[in-house]
Amino acid sequence: MKITKKYFAPALFFAPWTFANAIDLGHDLTLSVNVGAFSNYWSRGVSQTQNDPALQGSLTLSHSSGAYLGVWSSNVDFGYGSKTRQELDYYVGYYFEPMENVSWDIAYYKYEYPRQSSLNYSEYYTKLTAYGFNVGGWYSDDLYGDQSYLYSFVGYTANLPFESTLDLTYGKVDYKDNYFFSKSGGERDSYNAWIAKLSKSVLGIKWSVAYADSSLSKSECASFNGFDDVCSSTVIFGAEKTF
Secondary structure, three states: OOOOOOOOOOOOOHHHHOOOOOEEEEEEEEEEEEEEEEEOOOOEEEEEEOOOOEEEEEEEEEEEOOOEEEEEEOOOOOOOOOOEEEEEEEEEEEEEEEEEOOEEEEEEEEEEEOOOOHHHHEEEEEEEEEEEEEEEEEEEEOOOOOOEEEEEEEEEEEEEHEEEEEEEEEEEEEEOOEEEEEOOOOOOOOEEEEEEEEEEEEOOEEEEEEEEOOOOOHOOOOOHHOOOOOOOOOEEEEEEOOO
């Protein structure tokens, strides 16, 4: 079975409250602007750009109460004559800190693909963070039209010497139906993906390098989206600027 649609939430999404340089608009409102260039748009084990570079950006309006809304965009390339070359993500959410070093985030996302609206879908998101550790998930019930889907994850963020940061994430992608078929004839509805990212800010730009991989074999990857090289291990370089 070949599924040529492989659309997931942005791999490198940054929550609005993390922007130190947010623009103060008054009335308890701030605007965060983020732009970045990456050697690959990788998300949950699969490249969204055929392993090619991506330009990404976001605008996020936040209120001091914790409520926020915004839009995120990236170029994409799904191959097989796909008409769309852009992903647009609209989101609205709420961020809450019940105590120091503990936070909870919930949000709703709507994903749109210009010139190919049949690919649009939505997701619900939640994440609990405590003392550097985090756990959460993304759930959709309208992927590919009527497919349900859950991406659950655990992670850890460590502050390292020289003002650098290490982010570790391990997740499980779980579909309602079997989409992944091996050469031996085996099939399954889930797989695992992980990423380790090291980042450091220099001259106002956040530089990063990440190693990402998934448990999908080449044949399983090809059975899902027609390409056997977009689910393999990869190194991703990035540069971001926040205004």
